[in-house]
Amino acid sequence: MKLKGKGINVQALTECACYLLFGILLFRLTVTGGYLSYVTPRMKPYLYGLSALMVLWAVMGAGKIFRPRYKGRMFHCLVLGIPILILAVPPAPPAGSAAIKNYSSSSIPGSDSKGSPIDYGSTSEQETAGFDYYEDETEEEQTDYSAGNAGNGDDGQQAQNKQPDLLKGAGLNGIDENAKTITIADDDYYAWMTELGAHADKYQGYTVTMKGFVFLDLENRQEHEFALVRLSMWCCSADMAPMGLMADDLKGLGFKENNWITVTGKLLVKDGYPTIEAENIVAAEKPEQEYVYPYY
Incomplete structure (x- = not known):
């Protein structure tokens, strides 16, 4: 009886192709940094390990390609076929506010006047982040x-x-005690949001400069108010939430939602919440690493 595939095991060939292609695409996504849109940096070594494992499986299965089978089963290859398509043609990342429409804005101190001040700096978080x-x-x-x-x-x-x-x-760089200024760099964003959320009174009257994108989907928002935020990712893209500060721009905000801006202004404490009274707002470039990762 003539075997299907003319001496080629089509099932083994398909499986090896899927393993190899998945490994290569995952490796490319990790090397280029594209994985940061889905998971945190601490997953990087695991992604490299999974890429190597896929290639290893492809090599180990290559010996079966020339062992023909009368009937091959291909349906199980869809398990890898779907993620291969996703990795080959990744979707465009959503705009900032669109990515968090389903989340509460409670991670922005003062965004909900009915709540109590948000304490980013709980004991466990401070110890983990080095705030000791x-x-x-x-x-x-x-x-x-x-x-x-x-x-x-x-x-x-x-x-x-x-x-x-x-x-x-403690990782709180950018502070000038004499000039009473705080310049928040991209790498120090989480550290400063934690500190200002927990100890805003210590820095009242300081001139703060920070970068973020405009977020307007807030409860009880006044016309001159907006939130200056970045997306915080604890584990993966599914748990992203806004983290930042409320800001007042009495001159009238000249930017739209999702626009990246740099704001300079006085830090005031209103009803226990840190708020920036904007004095200068300029357009800013989106940082290369736009998300905030509490734990690296």
């Missing part, structure tokens, strides 16, 4: 450092000089 710079200090010392007036003379000067070092050690 007050751990060895007494409550009295912490208060003195925050006020910048721990005493007179040399002791007082040392206490004043200690606070910037503590902040820097």
Whole structure:
């Protein structure tokens, strides 16, 4: 009886092709950084491992290609066929606000006047993110450092000089205590949102400069209000949510929702919430890594 495939095991050939193609596409997505639209950076080594495993399976199955079978089963190859199509033609990433329409804006302090202030800086999150710079200090010392007036003379000067070092050690870069300015870089975004969400009173009156996109889907939003946010991804794209601060622009916002902008203004605490009173707003380029990953 003549075997199907003329000496070629079509099932084994299809399986090997699927393994190899999936491995190559997954490797390409990981190398180019495209995987960051779906999962966090900590998944990178696992994606490399899965790519290598797919190639290994393809090599191991290659020996069966020339062992013909009378009847091949192909339906199970769809398990890899669908993700291959997704990886080969990835969908365009959704606009910022479109990606979070199904989520509450409660992660933006002050976005809902009915709620209570959001505390990004819970004990567990601070420890994970490295916010333990007050751990060895007494409550009295912490208060003195925050006020910048721990005493007179040399002791007082040392206490004043200690606070910037503590902040820097906690990952809070971009602060100038003398000029009372905070410049939030892309890499420090999560650290500062955590700090400002938990300890906004310490920084009231500081001039803050930060980048984000305009988010308007807020409860009880006034005409001059908007949220300056970035998308926070804890695990994968399915759990993305906005993280940022409310802003007031009494001059009238000249930008549309989803526009990336850089805002400079005074940080005020209104009803316990940190809010930027915008003094200058300019268009900004979307950062290469637009999402915020709390845990790398």
